[in-house]
Amino acid sequence: MSTIEKAVDSIPFLDLVTPHLELEEDLVAAFRKALHTAGFIGGAAVADFEQAFAAFCNVEHAIAVGNGTDALRFALMAAGIAPGDVVVTVPNTFIATTEAISQAGAHPEFVDIDERSCNLSIAALRAYLEEGCQRDANGRLVSRRSGRPVTAVLPVHLYGQMAEMDALAELAERYGLIVIEDACQAHGAEYFSKKTNAWRRAGSIGHAAAFSFYPGKNLGACGEGGAVTTNDAQLAQKIRMIRDHGQSRKYYHEIEGYNGRLDSIQCAILSAKLPHLEGWNASRRDRAVEYNRLLAGIEGLILPCEPDWSRSVYHLYVVRTQNRDGLMRHLNAAGIGTGIHYPVPLHLQAAYARLGYKAGDFPIAEAAATSVLSLPMFPQLTSEQQARVSISVRDFVKK
Numbered sequence: 001m002s003t004i005e006k007a008v009d010s011i012p013f014l015d016l017v018t019p020h021l022e023l024e025e026d027l028v029a030a031f032r033k034a035l036h037t038a039g040f041i042g043g044a045a046v047a048d049f050e051q052a053f054a055a056f057c058n059v060e061h062a063i064a065v066g067n068g069t070d071a072l073r074f075a076l077m078a079a080g081i082a083p084g085d086v087v088v089t090v091p092n093t094f095i096a097t098t099e100a101i102s103q104a105g106a107h108p109e110f111v112d113i114d115e116r117s118c119n120l121s122i123a124a125l126r127a128y129l130e131e132g133c134q135r136d137a138n139g140r141l142v143s144r145r146s147g148r149p150v151t152a153v154l155p156v157h158l159y160g161q162m163a164e165m166d167a168l169a170e171l172a173e174r175y176g177l178i179v180i181e182d183a184c185q186a187h188g189a190e191y192f193s194k195k196t197n198a199w200r201r202a203g204s205i206g207h208a209a210a211f212s213f214y215p216g217k218n219l220g221a222c223g224e225g226g227a228v229t230t231n232d233a234q235l236a237q238k239i240r241m242i243r244d245h246g247q248s249r250k251y252y253h254e255i256e257g258y259n260g261r262l263d264s265i266q267c268a269i270l271s272a273k274l275p276h277l278e279g280w281n282a283s284r285r286d287r288a289v290e291y292n293r294l295l296a297g298i299e300g301l302i303l304p305c306e307p308d309w310s311r312s313v314y315h316l317y318v319v320r321t322q323n324r325d326g327l328m329r330h331l332n333a334a335g336i337g338t339g340i341h342y343p344v345p346l347h348l349q350a351a352y353a354r355l356g357y358k359a360g361d362f363p364i365a366e367a368a369a370t371s372v373l374s375l376p377m378f379p380q381l382t383s384e385q386q387a388r389v390s391i392s393v394r395d396f397v398k399k
C-alpha cells in the first residue's frame, strides 16, 4: 500500500471521535444544563445516572466515583478487606487492579489464567486455595507464600468477557472469601448462571463490582469516571461515605474517607450515552462474529473463545499468534492500528518486585503476554475495514 493510500485509509485501533460527534447535541446540552445551574457536584445528575446504571447492570445500587481504580479500592475497603489481607487476582490485567488492592492496604497474590479464555483459571484458584493456603491456629485461611490471611478474590472480566463466576462463587463460598468483580472492561457482559438458571450481568454477581468510564471503555465519560455496583444496601451506604470524605451528612465524619466523587457533568454525559450502550455492544458482538468468519482457519492464529455460557461485549478483540510482534509491525505498516493487552504480566513488573515472583510462576499468563494482539474494535468499525484487516493478516501469514 502506498504512503498516500495509507494516510487516507488508515484504520484506527479505536475511533473515539465519531460516537461523540454523533451525540454532539446531547452532550453539549448536558454540559449546558450543568453550566446554567452551576450544578457541578452531586445533585440529580449524579442520582439519575446512578439509578440508570444500576438498572442497566441489573443491581440495586450503583455509586458513581472518580475512576475505575477508586471504584475497586472503595469496593474492597467497604467490603471489609483489612490491612494486611491477601486479595487473589490474575497477573494479566491492567495495573489498576492491583494498585487498588495495595491502596486498600491489602496484598495482591496471583493465580494463573485459563488458556482459552485468558480469564482467571478456576483450576488454578482451586489449587491455590487447597495447596497454596492452610488454616492457622485460629482457623483462618492463610497464604503459605506470605503467611497473610486470604480474604477476597478479585476476578477480572478481561476483554469484555466474564470469568467463570458459578465455579468461582462456589469456591469463594466454601473458603469464606469476598468476591469483588473487576468489570472495568465488561459493561453489559453476561454470564449464564446454572445456579440461578438465568443470564446475569457483569457487576451483579460478586459482593460488589467496579466499572471504569475511562473514555476508551465500552461506556466512557468525556474524562475520568467510575462506579461501584452492589446488591448490598449497607455496602452501598459505606461506599457513598468513603467517596465523600467519610461523612454521613455534611461535616459529620464517621470515618476518614476520600474525595472520590464523580462530578455532575460527567454523570450527565454518561446518562446521555447510556441509552446507546446496548446498541454499541450489539455492534461490537456483530463485528466479532465478522472477524471470526474472516479470520477462520488461518494457521497459527488463535481467535477469541466465547463459551456458550458467555455473552462477551468485546471491549477488545484479541487474537494470539507466535509471531505477534511481526504481525503487529505488518499491520501497523499497512495503516492498521493494534494494541497489546498486556505486554508484561503484573508479577514481572518492576513495581511488584517486592512480591518475589519470578518468570515461570504463571506460564499461561506469560505465554499470553508474548502472543496477544488486539485488532481494531469499536462499534462503528465497518465490514470493509474488517475485510482489509483480514487481508492484511492473511498477507502476513503467507509471507
Ligand SMILES: *Cc1c(COP(=O)(O)O)cnc(C)c1O
Pocket: 067, 068, 069, 070, 093, 094, 096, 097, 156, 182, 184, 185, 211, 212, 213, 214, 225, 226
Ligand atoms: C480501565 C481499567 C481499570 C481502571 O479504570 P480507571 O478508570 O482507568 O481507573 C481497572 N481494571 C481494568 C481491567 C481496566 O481495564
